[in-house]
Amino acid sequence: MLSPVFIPLAASYMTDVPALLCWIACFFCALRAVDARGATRSSLWLAAAAIAGFAGGTIRQVVWIAPFLAIPSVVWLRRREPRLAIAAASLWCATAAAAAACVFWYQAQPGHQPVTVQPWMDVLQGIAEPLRLMLVASLLAILPVLLLYLTAWKRWLPVPAAPVLGSLAAGAFLAACLWWFQDDLLLGNLVTPNGMLWEGSEAMGARPVILSGPILAALGAALCLGAGFAGASLFRAWRCRTEWEDGSSPLRRFLFLTAPSCALYVFAVAVRYASDGILFDRYLIFVTPPLVISLLWLYQTRIRPSPSRLGWIVLTLFAVYGVAATHDYIAAARARLQAASAVTASGVPRTRVSAGLEFDGWTQLESTGRIPPLAERKRDARTFPLPDPYWFWKMTPVIDPLYCIVYSPVEGLRDSDFPPVAFRTWLPPFHRRVLTQTLPKSEALPRN
Secondary structure, three states: OOOOOHHHHHOOOOOHHHHHHHHHHHHHHHHHHHHOOOHHHHHHHHHHHHHHHHHHHHHOHHHHHHHHHHHHHHHHHOOOOHHHHHHHHHHHHHHHHHHHHHHHHHHOOOOOOOOOOOOHHHHHHOOHHHHHHHHHHHHHHOHHHHHHHHHHHHHHOOOOHHHHHHHHHHHHHHHHHHHHOOOOOOOOOOOEOOEOOOOOOOOEOOOOOOOOHHHHHHHHHHHHHHHHHHHHHHHHHHHOHHHOHHHOHHHHHHHHHHHHHHHHHHHHHHHHHHHHOOOOHHHHHHOHHHHHHHHHHHHHHHOOOOOOHHHHHHHHHHHHHHHHHHHHHHHHHHHHHHHHHHHHHOOOOHHHEEOOHHHHHHHHHHHHOOOOOHHHHHOOOOOOOOOOOOHHHHHOOOOOOOEEEEOOOOOOOEEOOOOOEEEEOOOOOOEEEEEEEEOOHHHOOOOO
């Protein structure tokens, strides 16, 4: 909840956080079903897991993975109870039928675009890239937990080879990703070098770089050290598993219930990436909870019972950055709205003003009630009189922009008579502004 990815999602209209709530609730209910006394109570907890999983799937369909795999897993763990197996089979079939009904209803809606999947051989050949990207992004997301393992450095002084080799291996992997495969350290979308979202996403114009090269280098070094020490601790724990295996049944049950769903989720995201090339850091909030819980359990049982001061410091830095980046995004959005309102107050129709993602999208919805589907956007024959037009204009055909609210001067636009709107941020530079620029009136977009 204190992640720089989670915080802005929780403050937005995005569906990731509500879906994550249902995802976690499904696993929680499944765990309670495993521990419940009697088949009746276990069946009730399974029913709650099915309801939570189905509800989450109506938000994001991938959440349906959780009940489909967690319910059979509970049955296997309590396989000596035939009554529970019958109840679980009924719940599984009911969930599958309800999910299928939702899919059929959704596919029947006007403008629905079927999901296209590349040939499986092409998917399998290209699956290494999304898996590599997701691995680096997941390690960055759980960096505060990985760095906890650095506090056990004194234990490694007699035999430092394991953490050293682990850190070197993590460094070699990260170096290969950054230089050989030309990946970015930050997967992007919510956490980018510019704060939240990539430059040009929510509005036109250049934005200052927040996470500069030295900061990213420090993050990369911390990632290598944390992954190296955590990997060494995992290896040592596996070699000495007889010392703690008797008390690990809760963790093993937890992983038995969650790991298959997370693995299938990662595979589904990788398959989608092979088809449309879309992969965001926010997708990984579904797989980080099992990673965090497992690593914290191992840390608590093998190293120390409570987190170290270093862990709290890193977690605080992550949380402060997430809150500050979210504040700055909202402050910029407020400034864009103020600038756009000044233009419309002068008598300019709202459809002639482009002020970014939220403003333009709301204008489109107020005018037509919908965002055009992909097939309709592909038929959009409008031409844009800018060398680098705003990407969202294809989704808002009702907007015929004459005035544009931008973060910096944009090539092809000229300054207007409206003054800039200044706003303050919590991350440097602390004083910023948005500009109101205009297209030459002779270059207004032609209407179809």
